[in-house]
Amino acid sequence: MSVGVPRLRAEDGPRYGLRDLFTPLETLLASGGDQRLALDPRDGLNAYACAPQPTPEIWNFASSTASSISQAAYERAALAREELVHKSLFDEVEVAFDARLEDMRDELRTHLQLSPRVDVVFSPSGTDAQLHALFLARAVLGAPPVTIVVGSEQTGSGTAFTARGRHFSSVTASGVSVRKDSPIAGLGGDSIALPLMAEADADSAVLRAIETVVAQGAPVLLQVMDSSKLGWRAPSEACLDEIAKRWPGKVQVAVDACQMRLGRRRLRFYLDRGYMVLVTGSKFFGGPAFSGALLVPKGFARTLDRLNEIAPGFLDYASRFDWPKGWNGLRSCFERRPNFGQWLRWEAALAEIAAYYALPGAFRAKALGELRAGIDDMIALTPSLGAIPSASQRSSVDDEEFIHDTIFPVMLLRGGRPVSIADTNAVYRALARDLNDDVVGSAADRQVAAQRCLVGQPVRLERPDGAQTAALRLCIGAQLVTGAWSADAVQAQKNLQHVLDRIAHVLVKIELLLGRPNGAASASGA
Incomplete structure (x- = not known):
């Protein structure tokens, strides 16, 4: 199997970005991710046996893992590229690209019935979004947290690395070669893995783990599960209530909702409580792998304005355009590096989300x-x-x-x-x-x-x-x-x-x- 992932470089100057947009659509859709997107030259499929073009002859009941792009989603991606090329004839590619991503944030919020005050951070995959959540949690908590992962054996395999602020692959979505399982400079830390178990046992294990970490003087990033690879959820709402009561300001919750098998009311419930929520357009909704995002509740932007430094290794895991336009200080620290593959996969995913909620x-x-x-x-x-x-x-x-x-x-x-x-x-x-x-x-x-x-x-x-x-x-x-x-x-x-x-x-x-x-x-x- 091929191990190379297409890397589309947006060099200095808008003409290079415009040139990249003329790359074949299938190549664009398989670009801007890690090795999991690599296509086998023998059959044109990635590691999940999915293609970057429609394959209606293959019956797909694999949405918990990945899906090939549908015809309707493929057509939307093609149209989106055509429209961006047209707009780039009258403005710089970067400006048109940034404006389009901001429109897509609005579109996603509308489909999911979220408040305009909920911010959307786009990412190449749910695994990358976990690193974004860790980065934001450090900023909000004011110190490096210990990550407690609930349902560790039923989440993505990369979580064992991202929870500790480590590289989860040998190449980042921006095409930078790294050493898997080595610390990301400025982001490395500790984690505790808790397997899923009976509800009462899961709740007790979560409370004990938090109590131990906080007693040692460290804050906690608690990654809860809704839902797991088997469709399970943990810990209970009563447990989350107890955590909020006992450790205010010491625990930041991030909900792993990458499967997107939860109602929109539940999504709002989490965000209203101040939780970050990890989502994708490529699981339940069937967009092409990988399209990740982090939903961020109101109030985080004020904390980010006070950031004095960025973990240097994290700069390879995001570009300026991934962050909302209102996050000016943070955005200015990152390169202007359009990820056309990530964008087009989200265009395709939004087509599926729109069709479902219609x-x-x-x-x-x-x-x-x-x-x-x-x-x-x-x-x-x-x-x-x-x-x-x-x-x-x-x-x-x-x-x-x-x-x-x-x-x-x-x-x-x-x-x-x-x-x-x-x-x-x-x-x-x-x-x-x-x-x-x-x-x-x-x-x-x-x-x-x-x-x-x-x-x-x-x-x-x-x-x-x-x-x-x-x-x-x-x-x-x-x-x-x-x-x-x-x-x-x-x-x-x-x-x-x-x-x-x-x-x-x-x-x-x-x-x-x-x-x-x-x-x-x-x-x-x-």
């Missing part, structure tokens, strides 16, 4: 409810799948349509026992391949094997007996709901059934793979 709320809730019920029933009837119970919490906040689960983790079973992690990974890879030529069987079996399907990447789990296994994830994303909508209720119902029929096809392919005499690995080429 639908009637009643239909969104009905669609998620019916898809959940259908998937639950099919999993229960599939002998080779073991459902993993939801750990959803009851809440005082109306979570709108997201009262329904949208991630369905399953263990793969053979003879009633979980298969190995290696076989789970093999099935995951095999689902994404056309295996028509590898299957000896009926025409129906070959048709099932030929269909390429994406599901959420395997998540490692520890069984009650201590043994390690992994879960695959079937996911409902916004694109499935948007695609099912019709003003004709009968047609809309047929469309939802069509989605369920495709999921049934995926489950049959899993059964076929697990039933092969030599195991799933032989079908995957592993």
